[in-house]
Structures are given as structure tokens and as C-alpha cells.
Amino acid sequence: MWQCSVCGYIHDGTEAPEQCPKCGAPREKFVEITTEAANLVQRARLTNQLLVSLMSMVEGLGSLADKGIKDNLDPGCMKIFSYTKRVAAEIRQMAKAEIQIHVQKGKWG
Numbered sequence: 001m002w003q004c005s006v007c008g009y010i011h012d013g014t015e016a017p018e019q020c021p022k023c024g025a026p027r028e029k030f031v032e033i034t035t036e037a038a039n040l041v042q043r044a045r046l047t048n049q050l051l052v053s054l055m056s057m058v059e060g061l062g063s064l065a066d067k068g069i070k071d072n073l074d075p076g077c078m079k080i081f082s083y084t085k086r087v088a089a090e091i092r093q094m095a096k097a098e099i100q101i102h103v104q105k106g107k108w109g
């Protein structure tokens with residue numbers, strides 16, 4: 001793996017790309033990632049993907065809850081939709097915080 005020292009873009013390959021697809025920096029700006037760091041990135045890729053999918057799913061849950069709250073049929077339904085909205089927001093924020101930790105620890109790329 002190679003990382004662009006300008007923007008952080010990670011390239012999978014035996015050699016660095018001609019230029020960074022993200023920021024356009026030339027090949028010389030890429031540094032090879034250590035095996036240890038590359039293993040961390042590799043190991044965390046599935047989990048990161050799952051966390052991103054989870055954030056997308058709870059976004060949908062939040063929208064569903066908003067519709068239910070707007071509908072306001074009865075207190076029982078309001079309770080369920082209000083609870084759903086709160087939990088969805090908490091899960092989204094938890095996933096976001098976890099991804100941030102992964103980025104800081106180099107478990108991203």
C-alpha cells in the first residue's frame with residue numbers, strides 16, 4: 001500500500017500511481033505504508049464498511065421515525081417513533097465517533 005503524503009489517499013498496489021487520483025500530487029509524493037500499518041488498514045476495512053452501512057441504515061430509520069411522528073396517530077405510536085428517532089441518532093453518532101478513532105489509529109484506507 002502507498003499513501004499520498006499530501007491528502008492521505010491510500011493506493012493498493014506494488015507501486016505508487018503516476019499521480020494521486022484525489023489531489024493530483026505526483027508519484028514522488030507517495031510513501032510506502034509499513035506492513036504493520038497496512039495490516040491494520042486491511043483488518044479494519046470490513047468493520048469500517050459495516051459502520052458506514054450502519055450509519056446509512058439508521059439514517060433511513062430516522063426518516064421513518066420522522067414520518068411516524070408527523071403522522072401522530074396515537075401516544076403508543078408516538079412513543080415508538082420518538083424512541084426510534086433517539087436511538088437512530090445515538091447509533092449514528094456512536095458509529096461516527098468509532099470511525100474517527102479508526103482514522104486516528106491508522107485503521108482506515
Ligand SMILES: [Zn+2]
Nearest residue numbers: 004007020023
Ligand atoms: Zn493526494
